Structures are given as C-alpha cells and as structure tokens.
Amino acid sequence: MAYKEDQSGFTLIEILVVLIIVGLLASLAVFNMAGSSQQRELENTVRDLYLLMQTASEQAVLNNAELGLILEDSSYQFVAFQDDTGEWTMSGERLFRSRSLPEWLVLTNYIENDAPRLTSSEDRLRPDVVFFSSGETTPFIIEFTIGRNTEIMHTLASDGVAPLEWRKPGSEGDA
Numbered sequence: 001m002a003y004k005e006d007q008s009g010f011t012l013i014e015i016l017v018v019l020i021i022v023g024l025l026a027s028l029a030v031f032n033m034a035g036s037s038q039q040r041e042l043e044n045t046v047r048d049l050y051l052l053m054q055t056a057s058e059q060a061v062l063n064n065a066e067l068g069l070i071l072e073d074s075s076y077q078f079v080a081f082q083d084d085t086g087e088w089t090m091s092g093e094r095l096f097r098s099r100s101l102p103e104w105l106v107l108t109n110y111i112e113n114d115a116p117r118l119t120s121s122e123d124r125l126r127p128d129v130v131f132f133s134s135g136e137t138t139p140f141i142i143e144f145t146i147g148r149n150t151e152i153m154h155t156l157a158s159d160g161v162a163p164l165e166w167r168k169p170g171s172e173g174d175a
Contacts, residue, residue, distance in 0.1 A: 038146050041102060043168075046144050046154040048099070049076065050166045053131075053156065055095065057164065060131040067091065068127025071109050071142065075100045079125050088125040104147055112139040112160070136160055 056067045056078055066081035068088055078096035079088040091097075101107065111128050130138045139160035145153050155167040 038104060039152055042105060042144060042146055050156055053164055057131045057137060060133050061135050064133045066133055067131045069129040071107060071128045079127055088127060106145045106147060108143040110141040
C-alpha cells in the first residue's frame, strides 16, 4: 500500500497554537471591557437622567404642570409644583422616584441663578432645574465625570429654550 505524501490538513501543534492565540485575544478583550465598566456605568447613568429629563419636560407640557429636578451629591429626584399650596412636593409617579448616583461619580452643576423658581428660598424641596408647562426650562449645565478625570466628561445642558443637549466625550462643543 502506498502513502500519499501530499496530504493536506492541520497538525495538532498548529491547531493548539491557533487556540492559544485566540484564547489570549479573548482574554485581552475581556480585560479591556472590565477596565471600562465605570465608563459604561457613567454613560448609562447620564443616559437615564437625560431620558428622565426629556420625559419630565414633555410631561410638564402635556399636563400643564411644572416639574422640577433636585440634584444632590449622591442622588437626584423629581418634584412637582402644587398650584393650590404653592409648594413643591415629591412626584407621585413611579418613573420620577428618587435615584442614587454611584459614589465615584462627580456631578458639577451650573444653574442660572436669576431664573424663575416658583417658590421661596425656604422651601426644602426647591428644585435646581424647573421644567415649565410652556416647554422652557431653567438654563443649566450639568457635568458628569469619574472622580476628577475630566477627559471622560458627559454634559447635559440647555439654554432654557432649546431642547436638552447631551454632549459625550470627544463630541463637538467640548472645550
């Protein structure tokens, strides 16, 4: 019986080398994704607040009511203005419940001080941002960073009349 010398195929060594290379590349990819978990969580947190703010703005117009956003170091919550009492109260909608922020997230807000507030300075639930029934908002800029790292900064902003804007890291308009 004669053997053919031009048999084709892969040897066991060649298959093992390829599997080792694929395994190393896969572990490198997993390592890189784990390193950016805070970045992903930051983006998800900003996205959630952005969508809630858009919803609050739309609800204010649709329901002819004023809604507000209170920003704190570790959380945020939405409140509603009660025309009959002239006070802000916790929003009764489950969607607008109080939410906490990750402990490593740094939130910096710049809110126009002379914008209308609809309340006195003694009100304990005085919102930082107001979504008016006219479709306008309090002019604001809110910056989100991981610790003091400003390279990865997300910004939510509005001039009070234009729609809410979300600037992501590397997008135009970042200074």
